[in-house]
Amino acid sequence: MRCGSPFYASGDADFGYDVTDHCAVDPRMGDLATFDALLAEARARGLRVLVDYVPNHTSIEHPWFADSRTSRQAARRDWYVWADPRRDGGPPNNWRSVFGGSAWTRDPPTGQYYLHSFLGEQPDLNWRNPEVEAAMLDVLRFWMDRGVDGFRIDAAEHLLADPELRDNPTSETGDPQAKRLGEYDTQRHLHDRGHPDVHALYRRIRRRLDRHPSGPRVALAEIVPEPGVGLAHWASFYGRALDEIHLPLNLTLPSLPWDAAAFQDTVDAVERAVPAGGWPTIVLGSHDERRVASRYGPDQARCLLVVLLTLRGTPVLFNGDELALTDSPVPAGEARDPWGRRQAEFNRDRGRAPMPWTSGDHAGFTAGAQPWLPLPEHPQALSVGVQAEDPESTLTLTRRLLALRRDLPVLRRGGYVSVRGPADVLAYERRDDTHRVRVLANFAQDARRVALDGAGWELAVSSSGEAALDADAPALGAHAAAVLVRHTS
Numbered sequence: 001m002r003c004g005s006p007f008y009a010s011g012d013a014d015f016g017y018d019v020t021d022h023c024a025v026d027p028r029m030g031d032l033a034t035f036d037a038l039l040a041e042a043r044a045r046g047l048r049v050l051v052d053y054v055p056n057h058t059s060i061e062h063p064w065f066a067d068s069r070t071s072r073q074a075a076r077r078d079w080y081v082w083a084d085p086r087r088d089g090g091p092p093n094n095w096r097s098v099f100g101g102s103a104w105t106r107d108p109p110t111g112q113y114y115l116h117s118f119l120g121e122q123p124d125l126n127w128r129n130p131e132v133e134a135a136m137l138d139v140l141r142f143w144m145d146r147g148v149d150g151f152r153i154d155a156a157e158h159l160l161a162d163p164e165l166r167d168n169p170t171s172e173t174g175d176p177q178a179k180r181l182g183e184y185d186t187q188r189h190l191h192d193r194g195h196p197d198v199h200a201l202y203r204r205i206r207r208r209l210d211r212h213p214s215g216p217r218v219a220l221a222e223i224v225p226e227p228g229v230g231l232a233h234w235a236s237f238y239g240r241a242l243d244e245i246h247l248p249l250n251l252t253l254p255s256l257p258w259d260a261a262a263f264q265d266t267v268d269a270v271e272r273a274v275p276a277g278g279w280p281t282i283v284l285g286s287h288d289e290r291r292v293a294s295r296y297g298p299d300q301a302r303c304l305l306v307v308l309l310t311l312r313g314t315p316v317l318f319n320g321d322e323l324a325l326t327d328s329p330v331p332a333g334e335a336r337d338p339w340g341r342r343q344a345e346f347n348r349d350r351g352r353a354p355m356p357w358t359s360g361d362h363a364g365f366t367a368g369a370q371p372w373l374p375l376p377e378h379p380q381a382l383s384v385g386v387q388a389e390d391p392e393s394t395l396t397l398t399r400r401l402l403a404l405r406r407d408l409p410v411l412r413r414g415g416y417v418s419v420r421g422p423a424d425v426l427a428y429e430r431r432d433d434t435h436r437v438r439v440l441a442n443f444a445q446d447a448r449r450v451a452l453d454g455a456g457w458e459l460a461v462s463s464s465g466e467a468a469l470d471a472d473a474p475a476l477g478a479h480a481a482a483v484l485v486r487h488t489s
Helices: 032-044 063-068 130-146 182-186 197-210 232-238 260-273 298-308 338-342 348-352 384-388 394-407 409-413
Strands: 008-010 019-025 049-053 104-107 112-115 150-153 218-222 247-249 281-283 314-316 415-418 425-431 435-442 458-462 468-470 473-476 481-487
Touching (some): 019 032, 032 049, 032 130, 130 197, 197 218, 409 435, 435 473, 473 481
Parallel strands (some): 150 218, 281 314
Antiparallel strands (some): 008 019, 415 425
């Protein structure tokens, strides 16, 4: 399965997330024929393709918005969220943009403000207008008709806000499972996203995905845990009858410190939050995060690969993390990311380093041109070509783990059992009628020995050469993880 970032025609204010035409390919990337060829090549290799669906907003340059802003009587005025100023002339309420500043921009021609949950160049669509819903469901149908296998829904909880536009209360509590977002965290986002009506909307979207003539499609969704609320908000997007989002993306792990107890507690909390019959996702890296190897360290990245590919659920592997790729060294003041230009600590360019493929110029990422961002340090040594030939490389470790998942159904469909091990060791099991798989991840800076319950365990995969099974007690090196297997029938 492959998930892509937006490739649509765009004003390019936010790397394609400000769309000017949801059904056209950005000319810099090709055209619809190019997309069809890519889809055919992926299918020939046994890959399924998901595309990014950006339903919350368009570009300020989109023809819909160009019409909407012409007058208060424009045909598409109600396709976006417009509101009058307060008595003092300020924004309609206190809502904040995820990227900082007010979520409202005044448009002088009509004197009203329009809502933008992100950049001012990304006005929010008004999904309460049936015409908007019909148009955006047609976008889904357009790509399903072309053969895509599903969608990653961007900013999924933002689609419907409070129709009364009430102020958000200030935030008085934090949550270790929630990503830090700076100024945005000063409020509890009770009214500007995730209005209860959104669940009925996602049931309608789900019906459209399930009933396509050529077969059902899968939906993943970006749902950011709400500080102070825990995982209830996130889990609600499965739907009470599992009839909304198939796979709400679990974005809790990337925010955690390097601490075994924090990981154990969070994984256990996610397992408790997933409704009966639901299926979790596991995410450690994404285009919005620093690279795992830079966030924690290269050995730690190998350790977490073992966790990613053995936990219960669908693992989401960000390209390059299978190489333990590090951050792009973007110089201060040279950020391309609009969020990073506003708030340097949130510069997402760092985690978007070009992929090194070979030991040649620009590590094989591009020929005859400079890459769009600097390559990480020592890109040739980290490249696919070099690591593919190294039996101890991170790429080889990833392939071993994927082979183990294919060979052992318990790793794909088995249950999850939390196991309390020694301090600094994350421990859990996957179980079915034929196998028990014990996973041990040592977060300590020195070796740990972990006693097992009984004999018959076999060491299947280790993230380092230091793990050993000695008298039924594996010894784990610093920041190492091991997978042990025992037959139960």
